[in-house]
Amino acid sequence: MNYDLREVCKALRCDILQSIGHLGVGHIGGCLSVTELLAVLYFSQMNIDPKDPQMAGRDRFICSKGHAGPAVYAALANRGYFDRSLLLTLNQGGTDLPSHCDMNRTPGIDMTTGSLGQGFSCAVGAALGSRLEEDGATIYTLIGDGESQEGQIWEAAMFAAAKGLDNLIGFTDYNKLQIDGTVRQVNDIEPLALKWKAFGWNVIEVQDGNDVDQVLTAVVMAKANRGSGKPTMVILNTVKGCGVPWVVALGAGNHNCPVPEEKAMAAIRAIRGGNKQWK
Amino acid sequence: MEMRAAYAECLAKLMEADRHVVVLDADLAKASGTRGLYERFPKQMFDCGVAEQNMASLAAGLSSYGFKPWIESFTPFATRRICDQIAISIAYAKRNVKIVGTDPGISAELNGGTHMSMEDIGVLRSIPGVVIFEPADEVQLRAAMPVLNAYDGCVYVRLFRKELPRIFRDDYTFDLFKADVIKEGRDVSIFVSGFLTKDVLGAGELLAAEGIDAEIVNVHTIKPIDRETVTASARKTGAVLTVENHNVIGGLHAAVLEALAAEKIPACAVGVQDRFGEVGMMPYLRQALGLTVENIVTSAKKAIALK
Numbered sequence: 001m002n003y004d005l006r007e008v009c010k011a012l013r014c015d016i017l018q019s020i021g022h023l024g025v026g027h028i029g030g031c032l033s034v035t036e037l038l039a040v041l042y043f044s045q046m047n048i049d050p051k052d053p054q055m056a057g058r059d060r061f062i063c064s065k066g067h068a069g070p071a072v073y074a075a076l077a078n079r080g081y082f083d084r085s086l087l088l089t090l091n092q093g094g095t096d097l098p099s100h101c102d103m104n105r106t107p108g109i110d111m112t113t114g115s116l117g118q119g120f121s122c123a124v125g126a127a128l129g130s131r132l133e134e135d136g137a138t139i140y141t142l143i144g145d146g147e148s149q150e151g152q153i154w155e156a157a158m159f160a161a162a163k164g165l166d167n168l169i170g171f172t173d174y175n176k177l178q179i180d181g182t183v184r185q186v187n188d189i190e191p192l193a194l195k196w197k198a199f200g201w202n203v204i205e206v207q208d209g210n211d212v213d214q215v216l217t218a219v220v221m222a223k224a225n226r227g228s229g230k231p232t233m234v235i236l237n238t239v240k241g242c243g244v245p246w247v248v249a250l251g252a253g254n255h256n257c258p259v260p261e262e263k264a265m266a267a268i269r270a271i272r273g274g275n276k277q278w279k
Numbered sequence: 280m281e282m283r284a285a286y287a288e289c290l291a292k293l294m295e296a297d298r299h300v301v302v303l304d305a306d307l308a309k310a311s312g313t314r315g316l317y318e319r320f321p322k323q324m325f326d327c328g329v330a331e332q333n334m335a336s337l338a339a340g341l342s343s344y345g346f347k348p349w350i351e352s353f354t355p356f357a358t359r360r361i362c363d364q365i366a367i368s369i370a371y372a373k374r375n376v377k378i379v380g381t382d383p384g385i386s387a388e389l390n391g392g393t394h395m396s397m398e399d400i401g402v403l404r405s406i407p408g409v410v411i412f413e414p415a416d417e418v419q420l421r422a423a424m425p426v427l428n429a430y431d432g433c434v435y436v437r438l439f440r441k442e443l444p445r446i447f448r449d450d451y452t453f454d455l456f457k458a459d460v461i462k463e464g465r466d467v468s469i470f471v472s473g474f475l476t477k478d479v480l481g482a483g484e485l486l487a488a489e490g491i492d493a494e495i496v497n498v499h500t501i502k503p504i505d506r507e508t509v510t511a512s513a514r515k516t517g518a519v520l521t522v523e524n525h526n527v528i529g530g531l532h533a534a535v536l537e538a539l540a541a542e543k544i545p546a547c548a549v550g551v552q553d554r555f556g557e558v559g560m561m562p563y564l565r566q567a568l569g570l571t572v573e574n575i576v577t578s579a580k581k582a583i584a585l586k
Contacts, residue, residue: 062340103343104373111343112372115363118336122368125340132301132322133344152364155333163325 003043005212008078009035013243014268015074019087021264026091027099028247029240029254031071033175034142036212037236038075041140045219050080053107057135060110060126064119065144065173066100073097073106081108117150120170124160127168138223142171146178148189154199160231161200168231169222174209175240177252193235202232209236243271283312283381283440285417289424290349291316294323300428303338303350305331310440311351311381331356335364342374347428353387354380354396354437362402369433370408377427379436383473384524385556385564386439395556401529403435404502411502412455413437415476416446419499422453430455437473444477446497458505460512464494467579468512470535471522472498475570479522482575493579501531506538513539518582519546522575526551545585547578
């Protein structure tokens with residue numbers, strides 16, 4: 001099935017807003033910044049079957065920046081892994097949709113993440129596993145720019161390159177913001193692309209990581225790197241809070257912030273515009 | 280045979296039988312005794328280099344792919360250095376990863392205080408779902424290895440690397456969750472794990488010469504502790520002594536006392552008295568940290584006197 005990825009992005013943004021807005025607080029900024037990536041992966045590029053979340057040989061997505069869980073849940077729900085009504089249980093006691101991704105709770109989640117840096121190593125492990133199994137899968141993983149300050153990221157980067165894991169595609173959500181301020185102010189990670197190249201990775205820089213066409217092109221290019229003997233890092237220059245102006249305006253304050261339901265609903269109406277086909 | 284050699288032999292058998300059994304090192308394969316397995320099992324042995332955090336989470340990723348990873352390093356680097364990776368990537372995520380820490384406590388000898396883990400059991404014991412196992416001799420280790428490999432979950436193995444005197448007979452049967460009463464007795468229960476088991480047996484003979492009948496229980500699995508055996512023994516003798524190559528805080532002593540919290544039974548401890556280790560050879564370190572047969576004998580008498 002071919003999806004209209006722009007429409008998918010709108011749907012995901014609305015569901016992120018609705019689930020976080022229903023609770024009134026959450027990691028809204030870093031969810032909205034990766035919407036285009038999730039649309040491209042789950043609705044265009046990944047070999048997955050929502051009816052068989054554990055399908056052998058499936059592609060995997062490991063969200064190392066585990067706090068983007070609500071964005072991944074929106075993608076999974078819209079892709080049919082579970083009912084969209086579950087999204088309203090986000091972070092409620094007893095939910096199967098916790099703030100950070102949990103492979104033992106949520107259908108379609110491939111790894112438990114949340115302690116930054118660790119999911120990236122897990123993805124490298126999965127890529128090694130896939131190669132040993134010779135199942136042809138691609139392992140996708142997403143890290144944050146603040147997360148890139150974790151030493152473990154670079155331990156894993158070194159290992160993945162040393163073992164030539166070209167079935168591994170990483171993404172950096174380079175929105176330039178972290179909890180305590182701008183990444184540049186707090187602990188600059190530049191020159192980021194050169195760092196990844198120096199660690200032996202193919203690097204693709206996407207000028208606008210919130211342009212779904214640019215992201216799609218980058219993922220297709222990254223997949224074509226299989227056979228290069230190197231893993232690929234796609235650096236997505238994104239906007240934290242993208243698609244909701246008042247969230248963007250909060251700057252570093254939008255990492256985990258109050259999202260009043262009425263403001264969420266207003267944002268949803270603005271995103272939907274005249275499109276009546278959505279519920 | 281050295282414990283590490285026996286361990287490596289067991290791993291080889293397990294890898295031969297199941298290609299999903301994999302072993303990850305952090306540049307200490309030689310120390311762990313597994314360096315020789317790399318050529319024989321090129322698709323099952325991986326050296327991560329000096330990067331223990333990556334090794335631990337990478338193992339969790341392999342586990343998510345259906346593999347059964349064993350990761351190994353010296354005890355401090357296999358535990359406190361990667362505590363969060365064990366807690367989140369492995370235990371919280373319910374991954375099937377075996378963690379092997381070698382050279383526990385004073386057995387790190389010439390590597391000194393930096394490499395001498397006195398806290399590893401305490402650190403891991405407070406993480407839900409982590410099984411903690413410390414073998415006392417080669418027989419017990421060999422009996423345990425297939426059981427540990429078959430156990431679907433996280434197990435920490437506290438492995439003494441060098442040769443140890445034999446404790447168990449060839450017909451020894453191993454139950455991961457059952458402590459072994461090595462010698463029955465009436466006057467005091469001595470609970471011990473690891474290489475000190477032999478010293479406790481020696482102390483038991485000295486006590487017997489003085490007319491004291493000690494019960495000796497090898498608690499090879501410190502978590503989950505075998506409450507039934509521990510409680511039954513303590514109730515029978517009415518006095519408890521724990522003996523461990525670890526801080527008395529958080530280790531076997533704490534585990535036994537927690538199991539006996541509702542009992543009114545006096546208990547003493549031979550173990551590291553909340554201090555760091557230091558460089559030296561075992562005879563010196565035993566004296567410096569009080570892990571001696573003499574101290575076991577004295578402490579057993581103290582426990583009895585408290586009845």
